[in-house]
Amino acid sequence: MSNIPAELRYTKSHEWVRVDDDGTLTIGITDHAQDALGDLVYVEVPEEGASVEAGEACAVVESVKAASDVYAPVSGKVIEGNPALADAPETINDDAYGAGWMFKLRGSVDGAELMDAAAYEAFVAAEG
């Protein structure tokens, strides 16, 4: 059973979104996603200042197995990408919701198609 924190929101493409008190959105991939990918060996995060559209492929995670796109859950402007991941991509395997965050966005989750933890858990279960 993968770890699905209650305080986060989730996408169907297995990203998580945390809304911080100042409105900053922090985004990463879920524990389920990292587990399915296997050992990560390369991560590409978006550049500071880049504008991204909801659903746009804006980051890449590559495991020993395959490359996989990471999609922007909402539209917004990139505040920063996690600089630690270039040298330590395995951080996402070890701590997907903490030190393994991928990028921060200035944007709004209002009207975005995001699931709460219970809905994401059901979604993952249904995906088999």
Added chain:
Amino acid sequence: MTQHTVLFQTHVDAGGRMVDFAGWQMPLHYGSQLEEHHAVRRGAGLFDVSHMCAIDLQGPQAEAFLRGLLANDIGRVADGRAMYSCMLNAQGGVIDDLIVYRRGAEDFRLVVNAGTAEKDIAWIEEQAAEAGLAPQVRRDLGILALQGPQAAALLPQAGLDAALSEAAVALKPFGCVGAGDTLLGRTGYTGEDGFEIIAPLETLPALWQALTAAGAQPCGLGARDTLRLEAGMALYGQDMDETVSPLAAGLGWTVAWEPAERDFVGRAALQAQREAADQPRLVGLVLEDRGVLRAHQVVHTLAGEGEITSGGFAPTLERSIALARIPRAASAEPGSEVEVAVRNRRLRARIVKYPFVRHGQSKLD
């Protein structure tokens, strides 16, 4: 139709992430592919490769038959030795690559790939019928690969017959020794010392249990692929297939041209290719930029485009490497620079000699 090896439940119980491979449910890894890879480079790993198929050929005609069937020459191999070879079609394309164990003057065992086993068997049976031979497909046998610098230290704990085990530990690389249906070869697909154990299915669970209890790390197909890529070993279906000549797959060294009168299937086609010097070349690549090289990415050289046939992250080297087929006119000199199209960018890579890793050590400059 999904097939299971005799160790299927053992893999599931050990946490194996099972995936379909050529119609077989096989473990991709048991938790961490990287840890399994390092276990083979530093200690010992154990692979279930029972999806591969053993075929026995016996009799006074067997040697002559194999000398016509295979591009490498079993006539040059002593009893108790193994040989790697391509099996070609008349056009010089690779039907499969395989190992032949020469158990005796008239006693041979072939091990072929899982994905090609059915067509291989049909091909061999068709050729053998003309020679009056009856190949025996040994689906009653399974195969384990014990690989790594500690393999020889662990083998005596497998629970095999003591004399057989002792004889196996004394083997040189590519030696083989058997007792009854069981055959051990000092062979493998990792670039490390090790053994392949071909044994009756009913004995496999106890061998697996004893070797893992002795400290061998269960390893899945994921680690098998990164290990063989670092070792510069070709993978059938990726680096070559029926449309690719061994000369275009870095396997020219496995073709025995002498004696010139040995007429093996595909010889005329290969000879014409060799004289025309028209085949592309397989080279090793090391990625200079950050990223991961993958199969089918386009390689840009000064003499035109090539293609990566196998690529990935090399855990021992902590960088990405690949095998790539490039135009014959392109420089294959170590150190030559090429560019690889990865998504919307071009990454810099350098041509290197392979194997990339041998016996745990990087071979890169």
